[in-house]
Amino acid sequence: xxxxxxxxxxxxxxxxxxxxxxxxxxxxxxxxxxxxxxxxxxxxxxxxxxxxxxxxxxxxxxxxxxxxxxxxxxxxxxxxxxxxxxxxxxxxxxxxxxxxxxxxxxxxxxxxxxxxxxxxxxxxxxxxxxxxxxxxxxxxxxxxxxxxxxxxxxxxxxxxxxxxxxxxxxxxxxxxxxxxxxxxxxxxxxxxxxxxxxxxxxxxxxxxxxxxxxxxxxxxxxxxxxxxxxxxxxxxxxxxxxxxxxxxxxxxxxxxxxxxxxxxxxxxxxxxxxxxxxxxxxxxxxxxxxxxxxxxxxxxxxxxxxxxxxxxxxxxxxxxxxxxxxxxxxxxxxxxxx
Amino acid sequence: xxxxxxxxxxxxxxxxxxxxxxxxxxxxxxxxxxxxxxxxxxxxxxxxxxxxxxxxxxxxxxxxxxxxxxxxxxxxxxxxxxxxxxxxxxxxxxxxxxxxxxxxxxxxxxxxxxxxxxxxxxxxxxxxxxxxxxxxxxxxxxxxxxxxxxxxxxxxxxxxxxxxxxxxxxxxxxxxxxxxxxxxxxxxxxxxxxxxxxxxxxxxxxxxxxxxxxxxxxxxxxxxxxxxxxxxxxxxxxxxxxxxxxxxxxxxxxxxxxxxxxxxxxxxxxxxxxxxxxxxxxxxxxxxxxxxxxxxxxxxxxxxxxxxxxxxxxxxxxxxxxxxxxxxxxxxxxxxxxxxxxxxxxxxxxxxxxxxxxxxxxxxxxxxxxxxxxxxxxxxxxxxxxxxxxxxxxxxxxxxxxxxxxxxxxxxxxxxxxxxxxxxxxxxxxxxxxxxxxxxxxxxxxxxxxxxxxxxxxxxxxxxxxxxxxxxxxxxxxxxxxxxxxxxxxxxxxxxxxxxxxxxxxxxxxxx
Numbered sequence: 001x002x003x004x005x006x007x008x009x010x011x012x013x014x015x016x017x018x019x020x021x022x023x024x025x026x027x028x029x030x031x032x033x034x035x036x037x038x039x040x041x042x043x044x045x046x047x048x049x050x051x052x053x054x055x056x057x058x059x060x061x062x063x064x065x066x067x068x069x070x071x072x073x074x075x076x077x078x079x080x081x082x083x084x085x086x087x088x089x090x091x092x093x094x095x096x097x098x099x100x101x102x103x104x105x106x107x108x109x110x111x112x113x114x115x116x117x118x119x120x121x122x123x124x125x126x127x128x129x130x131x132x133x134x135x136x137x138x139x140x141x142x143x144x145x146x147x148x149x150x151x152x153x154x155x156x157x158x159x160x161x162x163x164x165x166x167x168x169x170x171x172x173x174x175x176x177x178x179x180x181x182x183x184x185x186x187x188x189x190x191x192x193x194x195x196x197x198x199x200x201x202x203x204x205x206x207x208x209x210x211x212x213x214x215x216x217x218x219x220x221x222x223x224x225x226x227x228x229x230x231x232x233x234x235x236x237x238x239x240x241x242x243x244x245x246x247x248x249x250x251x252x253x254x255x256x257x258x259x260x261x262x263x264x265x266x267x268x269x270x271x272x273x274x275x276x277x278x279x280x281x282x283x284x285x286x287x288x289x290x291x292x293x294x295x296x297x298x299x300x301x302x303x304x305x306x307x308x309x310x311x312x313x314x315x316x317x318x319x320x321x322x323x324x325x326x327x328x329x330x331x332x333x334x335x336x337x338x
Numbered sequence: 339x340x341x342x343x344x345x346x347x348x349x350x351x352x353x354x355x356x357x358x359x360x361x362x363x364x365x366x367x368x369x370x371x372x373x374x375x376x377x378x379x380x381x382x383x384x385x386x387x388x389x390x391x392x393x394x395x396x397x398x399x400x401x402x403x404x405x406x407x408x409x410x411x412x413x414x415x416x417x418x419x420x421x422x423x424x425x426x427x428x429x430x431x432x433x434x435x436x437x438x439x440x441x442x443x444x445x446x447x448x449x450x451x452x453x454x455x456x457x458x459x460x461x462x463x464x465x466x467x468x469x470x471x472x473x474x475x476x477x478x479x480x481x482x483x484x485x486x487x488x489x490x491x492x493x494x495x496x497x498x499x500x501x502x503x504x505x506x507x508x509x510x511x512x513x514x515x516x517x518x519x520x521x522x523x524x525x526x527x528x529x530x531x532x533x534x535x536x537x538x539x540x541x542x543x544x545x546x547x548x549x550x551x552x553x554x555x556x557x558x559x560x561x562x563x564x565x566x567x568x569x570x571x572x573x574x575x576x577x578x579x580x581x582x583x584x585x586x587x588x589x590x591x592x593x594x595x596x597x598x599x600x601x602x603x604x605x606x607x608x609x610x611x612x613x614x615x616x617x618x619x620x621x622x623x624x625x626x627x628x629x630x631x632x633x634x635x636x637x638x639x640x641x642x643x644x645x646x647x648x649x650x651x652x653x654x655x656x657x658x659x660x661x662x663x664x665x666x667x668x669x670x671x672x673x674x675x676x677x678x679x680x681x682x683x684x685x686x687x688x689x690x691x692x693x694x695x696x697x698x699x700x701x702x703x704x705x706x707x708x709x710x711x712x713x714x715x716x717x718x719x720x721x722x723x724x725x726x727x728x729x730x731x732x733x734x735x736x737x738x739x740x741x742x743x744x745x746x747x748x749x750x751x752x753x754x755x756x757x758x759x760x761x762x763x764x765x766x767x768x769x770x771x772x773x774x775x776x777x778x779x780x781x782x783x784x785x786x787x788x789x790x791x792x793x794x795x796x797x798x799x800x801x802x803x804x805x806x807x808x809x810x811x812x813x814x815x816x817x818x819x820x821x822x823x824x825x826x827x828x829x830x831x832x833x834x835x836x837x838x839x840x841x842x843x844x845x846x847x848x849x850x
Binding site for chain 1: 391394406407408409410417418487490491495497518519704705706707709716717794795797799803807808810811812813814816
């Protein structure tokens with residue numbers, strides 16, 4: 001008896017897993033919450049605030065998708081993942097979307113069978129050293145001990161950088177950003193390397209940020225973006241166009257303050273299409289017509305998210321740089337809503 | 339009157355499978371077996387279907403692809419150009435290293451703590467109880483992290499050793515440095531005459547073995563007890579040391595000439611390195627290289643030592659420019675006068691000592707870190723200590739149980755014969771206790787080996803961190819990687835328990 005129950009459970013679980021890939025949207029709506037994979041804690045990008053609420057640049061993507069799909073930006077279950085566990089979590093269906101400053105690479109896209117839906121931050125790998133070490137360029141790092149988060153592209157970039165410049169180094173592999181920070185501050189490594197944005201975020205949490213410098217060399221391209229599983233294109237489209245919506249909203253001047261006003265109808269047909277007063281864009285995605293209104297009213301547009309979490313007025317203090325709109329000389333360029 | 343019954347003529351009926359006690363248990367076993375197999379088949383099918391749905395195939399080809407990442411602690415040659423398979427091998431060796439060191443230290447700690455816990459000295463017994471209960475009842479991961487944190491936070495950074503009035507200084511005549519990146523100890527370098535010294539050492543080991551045999555025979559025959567320990571210790575040290583010192587006295591001061599690429603004949607070393615800063619050097623024998631490197635350090639230069647094994651290798655390294663200063667025996671210099679394969683070389687005015695049969699290369703502060711010597715990384719030490727202390731606490735309890743299992747009468751009988759307490763322990767109690775101790779000890783060794791997979795917590799690159807961590811992450815081959823990892827731990831465990839079972843058979847009670 002017990003055995004047959006066990007077998008039955010197994011069989012049902014097997015069937016469920018087989019079907020799961022094609023209907024993420026229905027599953028999320030039925031569950032009433034979005035499972036979103038984030039980092040285990042990187043200030044400005046994804047970290048619990050003083051009240052235990054997750055907040056940050058990547059978290060805003062999760063909240064935006066939840067607002068689009070469920071109409072409620074708070075309906076998100078955050079799943080903290082490490083560099084090592086994130087892909088397994090996404091592949092196994094434990095999370096619906098991974099927004100964890102993950103670099104878009106060929107092999108992750110093709111071989112690991114994930115779908116990167118866009119780029120929410122153009123980044124590059126940099127080095128941080130204590131100021132009193134007197135190092136001003138990454139070319140002076142021959143023989144240095146380098147703390148590095150294991151299981152990331154930074155590990156490979158680092159090996160390539162030192163090999164191509166004929167320098168030696170000693171890698172100290174670390175599992176999470178918090179541990180790396182502790183090791184770096186204790187002086188167990190001379191250099192900490194990760195994406196420049198991550199370095200800025202980490203430095204902001206130090207007691208004395210000015211005692212550390214980020215070296216000028218950026219040794220890699222790191223386009224960071226949210227990703228979903230292969231095989232459910234409808235779900236991929238939803239996440240992609242939510243991200244594009246945030247970017248377009250900034251370009252068209254839609255903000256969380258004026259979105260309600262604009263949703264009543266405007267002269268600009270593209271704004272009308274986005275906010276659902278014209279056309280059927282929401283229905284094509286299988287969502288409500290006011291999906292983007294929900295998104296922008298709850299998290300704001302891309303510029304608001306950037307300034308609120310990692311911008312120049314926050315402790316992280318990142319400039320827009322490559323992440324400005326294409327009209328301002330940056331790389332952000334959303335396809336049209338048409 | 340004889341009663342006569344017909345033998346049962348009816349043939350086998352299907353219902354007998356259930357109602358006949360002769361067949362029932364067999365039926366139940368067969369059904370259960372089929373169900374278990376069915377469950378496994380469904381699980382396997384499920385995996386295949388789901389992998390198919392994710393578009394993943396099952397392929398071990400990734401093991402032959404370029405790994406692309408670096409590993410800090412490697413017992414064999416490895417660079418980021420090596421394959422994932424090689425990276426896994428580096429990880430396997432690191433796992434085996436920490437497991438081996440851990441098993442030895444855990445056994446020593448455990449035996450001491452177990453014996454001392456039974457001590458009549460109240461303080462010693464209670465201290466051991468605190469150790470055992472403290473380590474046994476707190477998770478291993480916590481201990482690993484605590485020990486690691488203590489080591490990184492409470493020891494000085496390499497740069498604290500720098501400067502005139504440095505905050506930290508090296509120990510033992512400037513040969514050992516304890517830093518928060520690990521402990522740097524001198525590395526042995528073999529010179530001329532090493533073979534002789536090693537041969538003498540091996541011969542003295544044979545001598546020790548022969549002496550112990552003789553001493554045992556003599557004790558059995560006459561009852562006299564020879565001072566086995568002191569004689570063994572003497573044999574262990576004195577002949578080797580004597581040969582080493584004699585050889586050193588004979589050759590260590592021999593002066594070996596230096597040949598430098600692009601130098602003028604008779605230039606001093608100081609003038610040469612003023613133009614060629616931080617030169618790459620090579621030497622025959624290697625000890626001359628160590629002497630040359632310390633001479634260079636005196637001139638504020640950092641030498642990059644290239645190891646060469648033979649005269650031909652030395653010549654090739656000079657010709658290819660891999661090293662620009664070479665130290666060599668005087669009779670080899672002739673081959674180096676003028677030019678080597680078109681490279682202009684000349685002999686310098688300075689010479690270096692030939693070196694002793696065995697020398698130690700001291701770690702020296704250079705650049706960001708200490709260089710030379712052997713670095714015992716903090717991650718290795720933390721993992722090793724934590725595993726040993728944790729497993730040692732369990733072994734202590736096993737040893738205590740083993741000792742308590744030997745009847746008190748044995749001790750009393752041995753005291754009555756006039757044996758002193760430590761002889762009683764070594765000759766009477768422990769040999770009997772071993773029969774009880776060994777079987778559970780095997781599973782502690784297995785535990786220690788498997789627990790070493792917690793290494794990633796402190797960044798120790800064991801097989802779980804290389805094959806099961808970075809490789810899986812870079813290639814996305816979770817299933818294959820985890821299967822290989824499981825297979826490795828399974829095989830290692832089976833080998834350990836196989837070896838320990840052989841030992842167990844040799845100490846267990848022989849029944850005839």
